Amino acid sequence: MAAQIGRMSSKHPQLKLTxxxxxxxxxxxxxxxxxxxxxxxxxxxxxxxxxxxAVLTPTLRLAEGKFKLPHTxxxxxxxxxxxxxxxxxxxxxxxxTIMPWVSQWLRFYECWEQTGSWEGKGTNPEFRSHQSKxxx
Amino acid sequence: xDEQLIQRAVGLDSLLFEVCESLQLAPTQHQRAVDRxxxxxxxxxxxxxxxxxxxxxxxxxxxxxxxxxxxxxxGPHDLDFVCEFNISHTKVNPMALLNAMYKxxxxxxxxxxxxxxxxxxxxxxxxxxxxxxxxxxxxxxxxGGTCIQVPDRELGNWTPSNPLAYAGWFENxxxxxxxxxxxxxxxxxxxxxxxxxxxxxxAAEEKTVLQLAVQLLxxxxxxxxxxxxxxxxxxxxxxLAADIYRGEALLSQALLLILEQIVERLNAAxxxxxxxxxxxxxxxxxxxxERWNSNLKAYSxxxxxVRKFAAEWRAICYGQGNPxxxxxxxxxxxxxxxxxKQARSLQEVRERGGLGIRESGRIVPVAAALTPMLRxxxxxxx
Numbered sequence: 359m360a361a362q363i364g365r366m367s368s369k370h371p372q373l374k375l376t377x378x379x380x381x382x383x384x385x386x387x388x389x390x391x392x393x394x395x396x397x398x399x400x401x402x403x404x405x406x407x408x409x410x411x412a413v414l415t416p417t418l419r420l421a422e423g424k425f426k427l428p429h430t431x432x433x434x435x436x437x438x439x440x441x442x443x444x445x446x447x448x449x450x451x452x453x454x455t456i457m458p459w460v461s462q463w464l465r466f467y468e469c470w471e472q473t474g475s476w477e478g479k480g481t482n483p484e485f486r487s488h489q490s491k492x493x494x
Numbered sequence: 495x496d497e498q499l500i501q502r503a504v505g506l507d508s509l510l511f512e513v514c515e516s517l518q519l520a521p522t523q524h525q526r527a528v529d530r531x532x533x534x535x536x537x538x539x540x541x542x543x544x545x546x547x548x549x550x551x552x553x554x555x556x557x558x559x560x561x562x563x564x565x566x567x568x569g570p571h572d573l574d575f576v577c578e579f580n581i582s583h584t585k586v587n588p589m590a591l592l593n594a595m596y597k598x599x600x601x602x603x604x605x606x607x608x609x610x611x612x613x614x615x616x617x618x619x620x621x622x623x624x625x626x627x628x629x630x631x632x633x634x635x636x637x638g639g640t641c642i643q644v645p646d647r648e649l650g651n652w653t654p655s656n657p658l659a660y661a662g663w664f665e666n667x668x669x670x671x672x673x674x675x676x677x678x679x680x681x682x683x684x685x686x687x688x689x690x691x692x693x694x695x696x697a698a699e700e701k702t703v704l705q706l707a708v709q710l711l712x713x714x715x716x717x718x719x720x721x722x723x724x725x726x727x728x729x730x731x732x733x734l735a736a737d738i739y740r741g742e743a744l745l746s747q748a749l750l751l752i753l754e755q756i757v758e759r760l761n762a763a764x765x766x767x768x769x770x771x772x773x774x775x776x777x778x779x780x781x782x783x784e785r786w787n788s789n790l791k792a793y794s795x796x797x798x799x800v801r802k803f804a805a806e807w808r809a810i811c812y813g814q815g816n817p818x819x820x821x822x823x824x825x826x827x828x829x830x831x832x833x834x835k836q837a838r839s840l841q842e843v844r845e846r847g848g849l850g851i852r853e854s855g856r857i858v859p860v861a862a863a864l865t866p867m868l869r870x871x872x873x874x875x876x
Contacts, residue, residue: 388855392505395815457865469837472818473830477837480872486834
């Protein structure tokens with residue numbers, strides 16, 4: 359946990375850290391491109407669980423004719439889904455893995471909400487097992 | 495401009511290049527235009543053509559020559575050519591020349607059902623995506639240089655023109671400021687004898703900033719005035735843009751300057767109780783905007799439209815956040831095409847491990863990144 363906190367504060371000091379028992383929460387502004395909105399994001403990491411990524415504001419928009427956000431847990435912007443279960447474990451640093459993945463998700467979301475086309479690829483849990491349980 | 499605004503302008507430019515690339519003739523369309531142009535030149539010069547007695551030179555004019563073609567929202571591309579006969583107009587009857595050219599095509603096995611006689615030209619209408627207008631012309635020895643005279647059916651007489659001088663003026667106005675380093679994506683030019691080649695099709699990044707600014711102005715016109723009877727004509731927008739442009743390297747900033755200067759010129763004309771006049775830089779007596787004399791509504795629509803566009807464009811350039819919706823409203827569906835192309839390029843670079851992020855979360859090439867982006871799979875239902 360100390361390594362996670364150290365790396366996040368050195369790379370992204372604008373994300374404010376809150377610590378509660380074995381859970382670290384970082385919250386702050388995130389902007390994936392010069393033509394992007396500024397997103398208020400929250401990353402919640404409970405030791406040995408997958409980090410939960412939430413976009414707090416603005417309310418993300420659905421593309422015309424779509425009924426849910428792509429690549430999210432529970433169809434919610436409060437839990438976006440940027441990796442498969444075997445692509446992340448608690449030995450990997452959030453700052454080095456999850457945070458760049460958040461940027462690409464937001465960037466592809468911006469194209470999707472305008473055009474309806476998700477260009478960031480990904481997998482669909484209806485075809486592969488979708489493990490959102492805590493990591494071993 | 496501060497660093498943040500420059501970064502935003504660079505981001506906007508990158509999207510606008512994609513928009514302009516989607517607006518111009520597709521490579522296959524361009525090749526088809528070249529083929530058809532060559533076939534028309536052969537027809538005019540064939541032994542059966544009564545026009546083959548006089549030496550002639552066929553060349554593109556208008557957007558094809560200036561490389562500012564814009565795909566119409568509906569309907570075909572309109573490509574203009576001049577067939578210049580090497581004879582003084584004083585020795586030729588203008589209506590007889592126009593009719594003779596019409597008859598060459600009307601009596602032709604291929605073009606017979608495809609030809610229409612227009613005010614100043616003969617139009618060949620193809621079943622697919624464009625038509626070609628061919629203006630017959632004779633040399634204007636009185637005015638000399640590249641001056642020509644073309645028949646005008648409404649006048650029943652000749653009318654002066656000088657498309658080559660206009661094209662030269664426009665080329666100077668571009669100041670040869672390219673949007674990016676030229677690449678070698680140009681298609682081969684057509685080399686038919688006695689026929690000047692159509693300028694090779696160039697990718698948007700091989701064009702000048704001014705050419706792209708003109709394409710954007712024309713597309714805005716097509717979208718904004720979609721329901722108007724008298725949208726501003728291309729030559730008016732092109733001439734204003736070229737006259738105002740001062741060599742800005744950033745496309746979005748060049749467009750802003752052009753729009754705001756048009757508004758200033760409208761204000762200056764209004765202040766002295768006149769309307770904006772747009773003389774032909776290659777022939778000062780000709781006013782490209784003469785139709786506004788008899789159509790005040792068209793002038794008023796141009797005035798209000800360009801003021802609105804200038805204000806909206808300033809808000810996009812100097813604002814913050816995602817401008818995609820505003821851009822789509824200004825330039826139409828082509829913005830979405832550009833966004834998808836851009837996202838696909840990003841995905842390709844991402845798959846090659848070429849991306850990373852900065853402290854703010856901004857995605858940058860990996861060489862400029864604080865953190866490289868490792869491979870990942872966005873998971874969950876689409």
